[in-house]
Amino acid sequence: MPKAPNQPPRRPLTLRDVAAASGVSEMTVSRVLRDRGAVSDATRARVEAAARSLGYVPNRIAGGLASQRVNLVGVIIPSLSNMVFPEVLSGISDALDAGGLHPVVGVTHYAPAREETVLYEMLAWRPAGIIIAGVEHSAASRAMLAAAAVPVVQIMDTDGAAIDSVVGISHRAAGRAMAAEILAAGYRRIGFLGTTMPDDHRARKRMEGFETALAEAGVPLSERAFYSGGSALRKGREMTEALLARRPDLDFLYYSNDLIGAGGLLWCLEQGFDVPGRLGLAGFNGIDLLEGLPRRLATMDACRREIGRIAAQIVAGRYPGSAAGGIRVELAPTLQRGDTIRRCPPTQGAPS
Amino acid sequence: MPKAPNQPPRRPLTLRDVAAASGVSEMTVSRVLRDRGAVSDATRARVEAAARSLGYVPNRIAGGLASQRVNLVGVIIPSLSNMVFPEVLSGISDALDAGGLHPVVGVTHYAPAREETVLYEMLAWRPAGIIIAGVEHSAASRAMLAAAAVPVVQIMDTDGAAIDSVVGISHRAAGRAMAAEILAAGYRRIGFLGTTMPDDHRARKRMEGFETALAEAGVPLSERAFYSGGSALRKGREMTEALLARRPDLDFLYYSNDLIGAGGLLWCLEQGFDVPGRLGLAGFNGIDLLEGLPRRLATMDACRREIGRIAAQIVAGRYPGSAAGGIRVELAPTLQRGDTIRRCPPTQGAPS
């Protein structure tokens, strides 16, 4: 045990120790350390010196109990394996920092039951706020969130009933917008490739919006394929190959995320397909990775870091209007056409 | 403000409320809720019903103060943008779950000063343990960690002085091992491509180990290039192009991570280079993504999830021997030769 080389079996330091060492009351030490209330410069200096030399670290458990305020924020996300969530978390972490807040992370693995457990555990810490992915929750979870006496920010998805604040994009609208773009480019035999994940509501909504918009234009979705698990890039290859073997007539593939889309793109290029002339491709998320591919996959930016940043600001009370609570921020994802959607319909001239 | 439709301005529920509602003492309620000590089934049932119907959530701040035990674990990592850290965090999160522990995440952005701040904040919560990336810390950070009365696990890197427990791989050895593999395959004009990040000690150690092993074999490192920021995949392309323009004689490129390596690989294949015959390539980390590339990049698995899992188990006291503290776990990264290192030296016949 390399620790504690030769110290006596010290009991943890308290304010009392710092007070004794600096010859003032605990109360004054507390004031100095929290930088609250008037303290003379001389006293302040002595206290700070004492605290530093003792290596005193305040006890936020006691502080939190006494003050009924805590600098922890619960962050509940479905996964850490999909880069989307770390990116959101990164935005959250950076913005919380500015307010001296710290994220406690809970991962649900897309399971509502785990969401309940995690949420319960987090509320037990009486956090300064809860940031939770999605707008779909079990009745128990909704009840806890509604009863919690703290700001709640649901993130990433705006299609649903809000509990308190919401920051995200409309995935239904994102699906619709991509459909419109694809139709405008003249593609008509369109396939969808996505995850089976039954609780990934955002992916489902994108598909629904996509399919609805196609149907409204009189273009039924021709084919769909779903996968689960494994390397997304490879799955993208495999699914694309399988799908096109089954339906060689397809002229567009819409992927539920950029990674499987990138896999599909790489495969199509290797096969020498005419992309985007004969076959168009699009993904979703706007991941960084796409920049380094041989061709830029069409995609739609999901505003991940921005969503995290704004959610954290709302919790910290640093977002305009957030003092009142019940903020709603719907971001507008930008469609990046990239190089995998053709510029105009094949049989049609340029517009007047 | 959609919350609190018509409730009276309730004060937060306490044990006392549950006790009153179920007709027993606070202590008995506490026993039921923590599942500790003997309670009759009848009493237990009544208490549970009361707690549930009131929507009571225990207050861990008060509980932690009284019991001097907290179910939070501080996790300090340099970044969330590099997928490596979310993967470690994912392993940590999963393993902590099993012990009812929750990670509080702090991001240092590779800045020692931020590491100090974050660490101080975390220790203030008297966490059940600290998991921190790397073995390089400022004097102040080391002092805090050494004085902390909790398990400390330094992760990802075993090349350095331990404070308490360490779980990771030797990046120097990883660099050496890759050098040996490359030399054995007969490559002799070798370049290195990495990040400028002055505080990424693991990348530095890999390069040092790599260069040292080459030098020992009488093969100096021919060339090196560094980058910072931007899409790693694209940077990999750009750097590779630039480096080979400057030094077209190189026959091997060792990348400090898989993403820039993948960028380089894609570029080389597009150029029609003979990989691995004329030019060999290797990365580091063993990311999932590589599976979907046209050719599998040689790499070395950094055991990221495993490191996270073990570190969390040590903190939770669930790792063999971890009760004693001061555990050291050095994982052996496996070299995956993939398709970008040739099988045998070009001018030499098959063995015997």
Place this chain on the structure above:
DNA sequence: GTGAAAGCGCTAACAT
């Protein structure tokens, strides 16, 4: 500008 008293909501330790 500084100090004293009370108590935050729970749990350890000891009753019974």
Place this chain on the structure above:
DNA sequence: ATGTTAGCGCTTTCAC
């Protein structure tokens, strides 16, 4: 199997 007592280490409030 259940209850009582005494704090955990701070901060709030009020006094000086």
